[in-house]
Structures are given as structure tokens and as C-alpha cells.
Amino acid sequence: MNENTKKTVKNRARRELLKYTAAAGIAAPFIKSAKAAPTEINMLAWYGHGEPDVVGAYEEANNVKFNAKYYAGGDNMLALVSQSPPGTYDLILSDAEFVSQLNAAGYIEEMDAADYNFDDMLHDDFKQFPGHWKDGKLFSVMVRFGHLGVSYNTNAMSAEEAMSYKSFWKPELKGKVGHFDWHLPNLGMMSLLNGNGAKLWDLDDAGWQALQETTMSLRPQAGGFFDYGGTFNSLKNGEMQAMCGIGDWITGVLEKDGAPVASVVPKEGGIQFTESYSIGKGSSKVAEVKKFIQHMMSPEGQLRSTEMAAYPAFCVTKGGRALLNESNPKEAQRTGQVDGAANDPIVLINEGRIHYRDIPIQQGLEDWNDFWSDYKNA
Secondary structure (H helix, E strand, O other), X not given: OOHHHHHHXXXXXXXHHHHHHHHHOOOOOOOOOOOOOOEEEEEEEEOOOOOHHHHHHHHHHXXXXXXXXXXXXXXXXXHHHHOOOOOOOOXXXXXXXXXXXXXXXXXXXXXXXXXXXXXXXXXXXXXXXXXXXXXXXXXXXXXXXXXXXXXXXXXXXXXXXXXXHHHHHOHHHXXXXXXXXXXXXXXXXXXXXXXXXXXXXXXXHHHHHHHXXXXXXXXXXXXXXXXXXXXXXXXXXXXXXXXXXXXXHHHHHHHHOOOOXXXXXXXXXXXXXXXXXXXXXOOOOHHHHHHHHHHHHOHHHHHHHHOOOOOOOEOOEHHXXXXXXXXXXXXXXHHOOOOOOOOOHHHHHHOOOEEXXXXXXXXXXXXXXXXXXXXHHO
């Protein structure tokens, strides 16, 4: 039998085997099986964390699929978790000040600190961040942060004016000062204006009364109360000329697109938002979630986080910051994530100008929220 005849016989045999296996409903041994369905991970987070620019490459490389449910504001996050049975959310992105409440309610799992590279953190505070640990046990890992202060239209306010929260009372801005609709950052800024400094969340009766009076005096200036999309659009179209309760996480996106907006940490001090990952109680995907959090702490994960299309933030690790300076020096310079920069976020923390966002100590969240409702309806 010559070589051509051998090939003909082999091909005929292969066709017959394919017919037989197809009829029998089985796969031929040499036919490549289909790719396994991806492991689905249910995520609860602020908008953007489950979008392709952040997780797309990771999903493809690890055959996972993130199902993201988005919220705005820690109060809303707590409500969503409390209304869901254990195991609903595998991964919870929380503002750091709410981690202790998640933990106290039994909504998150203990984590093994040895699984995460805390030695690479940019600041010692980030290794033992308030509320992330209890009795020496870890319950959340910080993955990004940002600073809040005065956000403004550069055509309506100078950088010098913006260096005080008093700029929100500028007469020319009447009806043009917007609020991101969440009580904690707005009232925290008014507390800083009142000179409370590091005690901004720990107000006695007199301090709480003074805070309410200061805030109410701003009401004639207020032109609206906005969610994420409304805040973004009202600054973009110039409807609002200044915004209380936000920072570069909003104006940074607009600034990169050429809008005349900016954010500064004023002389009274700024507030830090801190975003952290926890593993949801009852999750069946603990190993997969741990692997993803490790990725988000890697230089590549940190780069995707800080460059997030939805809203930018700062790197928390040395490796992430180094990669940002290497791959996107323009953004590193813009945000101060460069050694020696005057607005370096780590320098601002060390100078005492930044205060970590917290929940009220002598009042309840309900007290602040009730007053915020009164303020909006005034």
C-alpha cells in the first residue's frame, strides 16, 4: 500500500469515527473539548469596579466572570448586604469606615494576613487600617484611596480661593454650588471648616449644633443634590460651578477630557475615602476571591485601579506607584503620585492635612442622615 492509499484509508476511518461518535452523542478522543464555563463571582461595589477596563483582562486570564451590583454610599451598601442571605456576595468593596459594621453584623469572613503583601504598602497606616482588624484578625484589605476637598470650575474660582471651604459661600456662586448627595463627606467638610480638625467626626452637642448651623447657612448657595452621574454632568456642562462632598475622583475624569475643573485639599484639611475588599460571609468562592484581591494588590492590579475609567484613585502599594510612573507618567504627575510632589497624597497624610473618613462617634448615622434630609428640604 503506497503512501497516498494509506492517507485515504486513514481519512475515511476518521470520517466514520466522527459519524459514529456524533450519532452516539459522545466526543471523539482527539476532538478538543469546549472551554469550561467561567466561575462566576458576585461583587458588590461602587460603580466601575466590575467593568472591563478593571477586570476584563483578569476574567479572560482566569476564566472567571464578575457579576457586579453597584451602590452609592456606605449606608446603601449596608442595606443591600443586610437584605441578602449569606453567600449572596462573594466580594464586597466597602468604604473603610463601614468595615467594622460589616464585621460586627457577621457579614464578612476572616482573612489570612499572610496571604497579602502588606510590606509593599505605601504608608504604615495602610497595613493596620482602622476597622480592618479586630483582636488581631484581618477582615478587609485596602486597595485604593482618594482625597476629598474643594472641587470647582477654574473659570469661576481661582486656585487661591479654593484653598478654603469658605469659597462655597462666594456670592457669585449662589445657586451654583452642588452637593454629592451623601451626608458623610459633606458634613465632614463643614466640620473641618468649623475648626474641628482630627475631631471632625467626634462632636459633642455644642459641636454638632454648630455644624448644623454652618451647613444650613450654605443652603442659599446650593443648586442641587446629585448622584454620581448628576455630579459628573452638572460640573461638565457648567450648571454647577463648585461641588461639595467630592474630589479628584470626579473632577479628574473631567479634567483629563479637557473640562475647566479641578480639586484641591484646602487649608482646613481634606478627607480621605478608602476602599477595601472583604470576602462575603458564606461565599463558596473564597479561593477565587483571595486570588483576585492579591491581583488587585499587584502592580498590574494597582495600575488598573488607579486608572479606572469610572473614577480615578491613588495606588496603595509601592509597586503600583512605580508602575504608574513608568507606564503613565502624565497621570502620576497630575495626581501627585510622584516622589517630591507638593500634592503627594502620602506627604499630605504625613503633614496631618488628611483625615480618614469615619462615621459619627457621638451621634448616630441616623442623626446625620436625618439632618441631611432636613438640609435638602430647607
